[in-house]
Amino acid sequence: MRRTLPLLLAALVSFSALLHADGPAFDLAGPKVDVHVKRGDITLPVGQTANLMPGDRLWIHPDLPESQSAHFVLVVAFLRGATNPPPNDWFTRVETWTRAAREEGVFVTVPKEAQQALVFLAPETGGDFATLRRAVHDRPGAFVRAAQDLQAASWERMRLDDYINEVKTGNQADPKAYKERAELSARSLGIRIQQQCFDRPVEQQASCLSQHTEGMVLDDANAQNLVGQIANGSTADLMNQISYSHLGGGGMYSPYIGAIVDMAKILSSLHTARFQYIPALALPTKDTLNLRLNEPPSFRDPKSVVVVALPPVGPSKAPPLHPLNPNETLCAQKPELVFSADNAPLIFGTAIARELKLRIEGPSNFSIDIPAMADPARGGVVPSSDLPKLPGGELTATVLGKWGFDDFEGPRYKMLSAAPGKWTVASDDQSALIVGRDDTLHIHGDSNLCVSKIELAGDKPLPLTWKSPKPETMQVDVPMKDATPGPISIRIHQYGVEKPDVISLNAYAEAASLDSISLNVGDQTATLKGTRLDEVAKASFGKIDWSPDKLSRVQDFDQLTLKTAASTSELDPGTRLSAKVSLRDGRELKVPVHVDLPRPQVSLMSKGAQDADSTTPSPVHMGSPDDLPLSGKVVFFLKSEVPQKFPRNQKVEVAADDGSFSTTLSLADGSLMLEDARTAIGTVEPMAKFGASAFGPISARAVSADGVPGGWMHLGTIVRVPTFRDLRCPHSTAKPCTLSGSNLFLVDSIAATQDFSNATEVPTGFTGAQLTVPHPVNGTLYLKLRDDPEIVQTLSLPVTPIGPLPVPAAAVVEPKSAEPKSADPKAEAKPADTPAKSDAKPDAKPDKPDTKVQREEQ
Known part of the structure; x- marks a missing residue:
């Protein structure tokens, strides 16, 4: 180990220098080898072969030039794992200089138990074949690792080469299109793109994008599944640590580190005075393996043996392509x-x-x-x-x-x-086209997905700007400043539809006309009604200046919101005022002002949810105080701000934010009750007031005795909660449980952990009375309700054990790889993330599970 450590460090330092060099590693062109793979009646070139299988028939042909002076021996070797040396007959020697090898190649059949395949190219010398075979036989693990790493590195190099070829050959005449294609190529091939390159002049972008390739290729988990981790051992551990350091290019493009580690092992353990091993990347083009070397081969002692990986042996699955x-x-x-x-x-x-x-x-x-x-x-x-x-x-x-x-x-x-569409203009926009100003039409149809363009018909059709807020709605801007009153036609073109759809409308001439201004005391907005209100520049009354804010059209008239920063609390309701309105062309018009009583103002002090008197406490605990169960009570306290005391004839309106339901609370019917002169408590039972289909955000506002409404205040979100009856679980925590109840379709998903890993998704339209759920921890499950799926709720139910007690661990030794399958495949348990199907009749009681099924599940 001490003698080989310097050699290993030197190999890694040399390889790191290759990674950080301006030119790519493995840039020396090596010899070519033609390979066909025949499986059954189908023959494929090696470039289209994902894997080899036992029984495959390989045709291997060394494609060496006629002038090749050095004689190469080609050795095809199959391996069967790191701990099982291959037999001698799994090695095939081919003398590449013979006429038979040059013209016909060699046929090799993949052995039955083979797991990896390698090709060696070695200069001819005495004992070459025996030496190579003995090296592989004595150290199969090193060559197994080399085969895996070289195959992964070859795939990554092919991705990188495709990306560089795209950025170098792409059309740079359109910088925007060039950037888009480069970014799409990088995304598809798993390449880290250098965005700063697009800040350079166009002629320099391709060179910038293809430089410093060491940091560009991203990990591909699908490819990594096809190769293993670096072999165990202290030497490999040291090489791993160094490869993550700055010296080894840590965090950068290092697809060949594994191959270099294994080659370093071979050098340290098998290096002789006659042979040294160098890795080669195999980049296939149809049936030809184009070999790329990272160091020049030697034809004198120690002679270089080129190591080439063939496709892995064993079943292969296509990587999952995701939309x-x-x-x-x-x-x-x-x-x-x-x-x-x-x-x-x-x-x-x-x-x-x-x-x-x-x-x-x-x-x-x-x-x-x-x-x-x-x-x-x-x-x-x-x-x-x-x-x-x-x-x-x-x-x-x-x-x-x-x-x-x-x-x-x-x-x-x-x-x-696409098909000819049925388009309609919104009813409020039927008379919205006014000559002299730009207007917007809202056009509805089945789908605008295939709409290619919209234009205003005429001698010279005028393209119209449009956008799609929803798939069935188009918001079309129609310029009418230079138009004349009368009929107009709008044409809607769709891809694949020969003739456009035509909408006929009328353009109207309308003079500016002001109706009235209305507001409540204390408001800082007022509403001006009339026509052609887009010409309004400003307004003033009661020493208060107003400016235009938002213009909308309601039926046959315009409605303009005016705003001010001044206080209107000093205005007297009922006083007749006249406002001066200035138009953009300099004209001034008079318009009456209606000042109404101040709006009631209340503040929300607190809110909460309580269980209804007639119901038992729910096992579901709300994950947010904003969620209000439909079956309970909504209780909230309001404090009157304007007026100072809470009027006894004042009411409180509680309604859905989308206006789908509402109710009114008052002191008279007891739904409101005063705590003191300024504070009142409101109580709403959503189920009784709104019905079983009520859900979503709700708000409240005060309404005076005269019907003047105040501002809305958010109360919370009504959620419907299913009724859960029981939770039945087997004794084994690895097996799922059965959750019974009614209205289970109200659940969006349910899990045993708060991060919702391995959650059970409840499909839309689920009619069952039982769900197969993950085994809970301490009887606690977590669920998301369909009415508010962003909030995690907690379900606490007592767990009812089912089935016999598990056999003591000392009596049974279970395999670690997988749980035993049921003898009856029909009784096999369904995955935990799939809702349980219920074939029970509506009046059936799920309280008595089928004990036979439970025994099979155990």
Whole structure:
């Protein structure tokens, strides 16, 4: 160990220098090796092969130039793990200079128990084959680790090369488009992009983006699953620690550290006067492995043996391709359609994913397959050709393809195929187009997803600016300053629809007209009604100056909110006032002012929720004082500010923030009760007042005897809570429990921990009376209610044990790898994150579980 430590440190320091150099590591071109893989009746080039399987037939052909002067011996070796040396017949020697090897290559079959495959290229010398075979046989673990690390490093190098090729060959004529493609490529390939490069001149951006590659490649968890961790041992531990230091490029791009560690081990343990081992990255192009070396090979003692990793042996699963926005709906006819995806750099950076297609399905059993490809520069999967004509309405598209030899199914996307729409203008906007000013129309339809443009018809169609606050609504800005009164037409164009939809409206000429100004004593806002109020510049009355704030249109007239910073508490209600209104063109108009009584003002002192008198205490404990159970009582204290004493004829209105329900409290009916002259307590039973379907934020405000309302005050959020009956659990804490109750659809999700790891999601429309939930800790579960899913509530129920007591630990030795499966596959327990299905009749009582099923579960 003491003798090999300096050698290991020297290897790492040398490799760190390569990582931090301006040029990329492994930049020496080595020899080429052609490889085909045949499995059954299918033959694939090595570039499209994700893995090897026992029984695969490999065709290996050394692609050396005719002028090759040095004779190379090619050795194909298979390994079966770090602790099981391979037999001698798992090594195949090929003399590359012979005519048979040059013209025909060699066929090798993957042995039955093989786990890794390596290729060695060594200069011919006496005893070369025996020496290599003995080295692998005596130290299989080092070569197993080398095979895994070299394969992972090759994949990462391919991702990096694809990204650098994109930024170097991308069109820089449009800087914005160039930046977008570079960022999409980086996201798809798992590359850390250097944003500061885009601050440079356009001609310098490509060079900047492709420099300092040591810190660019991000970890790919999917690729890491295919390779193991660095071998155990004190030497490897030391190399690990150094690789995380500044010396070893800690935190930077170091995909080859593992291979260097293993090669250093080989050097320290197998170094002879005749051979030294150097790693090579295999970068496939179709059926050719292009080898890249990080140091020049030596043809004199000690001669260099090039180590090349073939695809791993064993089952392989395609990396999970995730849609970037699972809830997004795509317009099927939109040009340059992209099904955005990420989380699978190997799909974008290698040729292993092949024969990709999009299976588009729709109504009436419609189904069609469209060829597709993974395009990192566009950030997802794209059709290889234009889509054919599709039926209108909602569609789904599923990514399908091959991962090497195996089928794989990718994500599913929601699509909408455009069809002629039925568009309507909001009723308040029917007469909103007034000549001489710019107006806004609110247009409603089934969906605006495929709308490409909106224009004002005429001899020269005028494009209109629009935005989409909701998928079924368009807010269209219509310039009318230079228009003339009369009929106008608005055209709505959609992708894939040949003719535009047309909306006909009238533009009106309207003179400025002022109706009245109204306010309450104490208000700092007033309301001016009239027409053409966009021309108002300012107003004044009672020595108070007002300025325009917000303009809206209500039915056939404009409504302008005026604001002031001055106090209006000195105004006398009922006094007749006249305001002077100045228009933008300099004219001044008179308008009457109506001053009403001051609004009642109350302040919220406290609030709380109590259990209803007729109900038993709920086992659910609210996680926020803002949540108010529907089945309980809402109690709150109000203090009167204006007037000083709480009037006995004053009422309090409690209503939903969206106006869907409301009730009025008063002293007369007992729902309000005075504590003293200024303070009153209000009590509301939401279930009795609002019904079983009431939920959401509620507020309260005071209303004077004259019907003048005060300002709204937030009270809380009404939430509906299910009725939970019992919690039945097996004795084993590893098994899920059954939670029984009614109205369980009101639960959004339920978990055994507050961080909601491994939570049970309750689907919309759930009709069952039981849920399969994680085993609670001390009888406590955590749930989120559908009415307020951001708050975590606590459920405390006594746990009813079911099934026989567990066998004492000393009597049974359970395997550590997995729990034993039930003898009857139909009785196998469902996953804990799936709600339990209930086939019970509505009048069935779930209090008596099926003991037979319980015995099977145990």
